[in-house]
Amino acid sequence: MDRNGIQEGSAQSDAVGELAEMLGPRGILTSPQDCARYASDQSGLSGVLPLAVLRPATTEEVSHILRICSRHHVGVVPQGGRTGLSGGACSPDGVVVLSTERMSGILEVDPEAMTLTTWAGTPLETVQEAARAAGLQYPVDIGARGTATIGGTIATNAGGIRVLQHGMTRASVLGLEAVLADGSVVSRLGKTVKDNSGFDLKQLFIGSEGTLGIVTRAVLQLCRHAPQTALALFALPDHAAALKCLAAARQRFGARIMAFEGMWPDYWDFVCHETSLAAAPVAGRHGFYLLIEIEAGSGGSEEELEAFFAELFEAEVVEDGVLAKSLGEMQALWRVREAVGEIDEDFGPHINFDIGVSPSELGRFCDAADALMADMPEVRGALKVGHVGDGNVHLIVAHDGSAVAEERIEVVIYGLLREWDGAVTAEHGIGRVKARWIAHSRTPEELALMRRLKAQLDPLGLLNPGAVLSAAD
């Protein structure tokens, strides 16, 4: 047994044998060809071929799996759609993968309570569509919506483009069922919005990336489907102007602001000019770009956004802008922002930082990072795009592909972040890729408490070993 408590050799094959017997042929994959695609996620980290891929169909089977794996000391990596960017679903050596792909489907939509009950393996987009079919909306939205599963978005507390209006995934989870390392099932699938009857246990499983338990079912809070929205793109002199714009938008539109996305000129130029990933909706060079979406009000939201633009243009906060007049124009504006998902090939080897600081300090943090990187020969280019209202920037830094360059850039950027008391990951999660940097965002006391929780809930260290808290901490 190694230091993580994970068993090797014959105990592993005993475990796989027992699992195969319990799950039946549809419930387990063991051939290297079948297992290969389950080794890694979208982080760029290469996983090791798992001992087996388990495909349980019920909560009871997940419970049985964890009992068997506990008995044999075999680690379990839970997997949803493998769209994570931090390696949380990559398999280390000597583990089984537990995929929720057969635990899929909507269990109920309750329009009066505005809730949706679902299996963890249901794709996010399926949930969004089921909500829409009931005239409602599930507000969590990310680019990987077609593949990412609800269980994965809960385990990673996914963020995305609607956080300003609706919060992170945590804010939309009403009820949850999870299986602990010892196989016990902790289930609370009520639709009760308010429930202070003891500790709120579901919070343990939201955002802990499968290290404290495996999510099997959830009750989600739906909200109204905005009947009509308006979308505009503003060009501004700098990030400080974007903050003024945000304050003015909050005064004018309040909770009707659906998205408030920011793009720095480095990113804008790359997707609109250096590549043909998107067409530039406004001409000329500007210091900052904002994509603003609001829910329609009784006054007609396009007119409202137009009046808002006029006021800010008059006050010299905004330099230029364009208002989408059709669904096609809306898609074209969103395209500039969503092109971030396709820069990979054109931009070369890079690190995708997912940084969170106080929203009021985001611009100054980016300036400080740019100043540091200007002196670094390792840096071949940097793009910045993010969520202005949330204090979250995706800083994408190109380098020569060497481990040395990567290390040096990470040391500098995470070092700066530590000085700013920011988050090494705002929404992508720690996973395995950022586990070595967690102490840049957390105090020794916080890490000690995390380890105490992990030791209490998973004393053998079987659940997603190496994710979030690495053994080296």
Added chain:
Amino acid sequence: MDRNGIQEGSAQSDAVGELAEMLGPRGILTSPQDCARYASDQSGLSGVLPLAVLRPATTEEVSHILRICSRHHVGVVPQGGRTGLSGGACSPDGVVVLSTERMSGILEVDPEAMTLTTWAGTPLETVQEAARAAGLQYPVDIGARGTATIGGTIATNAGGIRVLQHGMTRASVLGLEAVLADGSVVSRLGKTVKDNSGFDLKQLFIGSEGTLGIVTRAVLQLCRHAPQTALALFALPDHAAALKCLAAARQRFGARIMAFEGMWPDYWDFVCHETSLAAAPVAGRHGFYLLIEIEAGSGGSEEELEAFFAELFEAEVVEDGVLAKSLGEMQALWRVREAVGEIDEDFGPHINFDIGVSPSELGRFCDAADALMADMPEVRGALKVGHVGDGNVHLIVAHDGSAVAEERIEVVIYGLLREWDGAVTAEHGIGRVKARWIAHSRTPEELALMRRLKAQLDPLGLLNPGAVLSAAD
């Protein structure tokens, strides 16, 4: 040492002596006259005179207190404004009380980040006023706002009248500092809205009623202060009509619905007719009453509410209604709802149930409870008032004041609630009053996990002993 691990006799006086030396004369009260008012809260439960009342002024002093109390095995009851309704701040035998009354004051308001940083002992109303002075709003609001502290509202995850729009207190806490039983300080006072860098530890301390740690400081998320609101009272045939009204309001006003409060005729008649606690804003007998508040839209919200009423009146969902035309009329309408805080003397001995069920089932649950109570001679009257959108009813049941009647009524109502899979407390908390009923809302697996968390974070059982999880479970 008794079964809770709490020390008795000379060890207690050793502990008090050490605490007095560390805290100095302003930091500790020991005379029975001074300590008496700290024994109980607003639950009606009588606490025992504490060994001493500790009044730390800093986080460091709280840490020292917990180290000393751990060494001597002396239990600690944390206290904010003692406005709780579940006995969570009542002191059992042989403990010290830790009051946050000297850890009071706003530390910072950041208008750009829309955050407010405060000591735990600051009254809720002081926080609300500081937010308003910056043109913003702290949305958590409860009747006890003048006395309840921020720390207390966080420890109990307070609900109130703005939950429909802004969620429970949990949704407004961005950063938190808490002291564990062993004196270690877990502090994360950043203003970062999005932070997935490891487990979200603050969730442990929100709503756990001081049993896992003592909250010392917090960063709160502020929101826009609605420039203008409109308020109406609708009279309807029954609760089913109120649900129709809610669905229609959500379609029309979306996130602009600020309050959606329900009153059953038993409550209405008691405050408006049987007593003079409030004046009836509409005449005649109706099956249900709704207080609806919305944020002003660009169309002028009074006109919007009027049009909304006309549509529902036409559809025979609403029977009558009144729209507040002035601040005075708004206060008069709110008065009917807020009179619930003053029924005590007129209504005689009673149990204040704080029940949560699925919002879609709230009306049927209340009908079922009424049907059961109709056959119970112990029941002298019942009033129902609550938060329609949240599935939360305050069912107030009068009895003869005997323990036998109280027991019988609790057995029946909580028994019914168990069948409906509801919450024995939606917003008031378990405290000491409801600790014996927690298993009616939680499975054995959930309770086992709660006990594991408690054992890990507070192995000696010193933090708020007897609250939430009783030793008898």
